[in-house]
Amino acid sequence: MSTDQLPEHPDFLWRNPEPKSSYDAVIVGGGGHGLATAYFLAKNHGMTNIAILEKGWLAGGNMARNTTIIRSNYLWDESAAIYEHALKLWEILPEELEYDFLFSQRGVMNLAHTLGDVRESIRRVGANKLNGVDAEWLDPEQVKELCPILNISDNIRYPVMGATYQPRAGIAKHDHVAWAFARKCDELGVDIIQNCEVTGFLKDGNRVVGVKTNRGTINTEKVGLCAAGHSSVLAEMAGFRLPIQSHPLQALVSELHEPVHPTVVMSNHVHVYVSQAHKGELVMGAGVDSYNGYGQRGSFHVIEHQMAAAVELFPIFARAHVLRTWGGIVDTTLDASPIVGLSPVENMFVNCGWGTGGFKGTPAAGLTFAHTIATGTPHKLNQPFALERFETGALIDEHGAAAVAH
């Protein structure tokens, strides 16, 4: 498959400035969420004297490791609202950022393999429609029509009994998304500072007033944490706890193949999700490794399970080869929903807990988190995702619904 649809890009998309001694706001974490937050702070709130601090290289954490699936077919109103807003932003961002990141609305199918799955799926299609999210229920023949390589026969352990389908969902090229945001941030005056690790925070009473880094101390009025798997480590430095557990999440790609897979297929029950990247690799992922881990790697039996599931659902994949497997660190919460809002420390804000599904939420995370940082109060879309929900009990329990697999 040719690669000539990939856009060319110039050698340098952003500067590499030295950190200044003070900024109006500092974003910790130069992944998708940090970049999107800085972009919306500059664009929507006129805050351009800001910096993104990234301990490694730009977008080298989970932004480089996810399986790039974008969808908004979540069950609960709060989730549907924020993820659908994200999807609407994905639809306009290539033009707004003036950078084509190959957002391909090829649809996402969530397969049902049991009667329980079928009931849950049909319920979710209904809920999605009421929330203005495009959703359809497909019977196995319709599934086969949209994705001919899927095995819908009865002689497998968990036959395909149907699927939900969101036509506007799809995939995007994750690196290009990061570069698109980074370029615009840089144009707007945001300092993107790589190889700058936060080692502590300066506080005046309970108010954050600065950030200690391996490249010196930076004074700032506001701090936004966008550090995904390392959110707990940063929170501990700042003196508070988060209800988050960090787990390894693995993914893999095959070697390049001719286009065989026209859409995105996810199965929570046999647990694998598969799409085919623009270049031709089959991209697969599944669930997290069970244990806590910061090692950016997991156990091989997790890979083995997802490949077994993939081969059962897609018999032609049996002769494909694994080219590469890798892991990222995902920040999971017990209700499988993110935390975006204020923190117990004044002028410090948290955006974390996106777990295995942060990529699709990138634009909405950025938009709402920027609003929260700039105004000191949550945007109406992220208000339900406050840290307080673990005390009030107003959880947004996406575990049994749409969000088991991302």
Place this chain on the structure above:
Amino acid sequence: MLLISCPNCGSRDETEFHYGGQAHVPYPENPAGLNDREWAEFLFYRDNTKGAFAERWLHSTGCRQWFNMLRDTVTYDIQAIYPMGTPRPATAAATSVIAPEGATK
């Protein structure tokens, strides 16, 4: 794949075990006296340590017994395995090596 030494059965593959999360989290002594914040702490807040972490494991397909394990969450090295109800053993906390990001890509 972790190779875990069950105290009763010996060395077995990780696939025989289930993870039980942070160890040494006691049920509140006076549940009725807890406020919402304290309940949230007990239900939803657990340590998320980067480094040596005391955690529970269950040998589900073997002896079906719980035990505690001290494991480094960066290197995944198992540092100690000890019975439920006994205190966390002292460790060389400095054994945790901070792996360079992306080194395992």
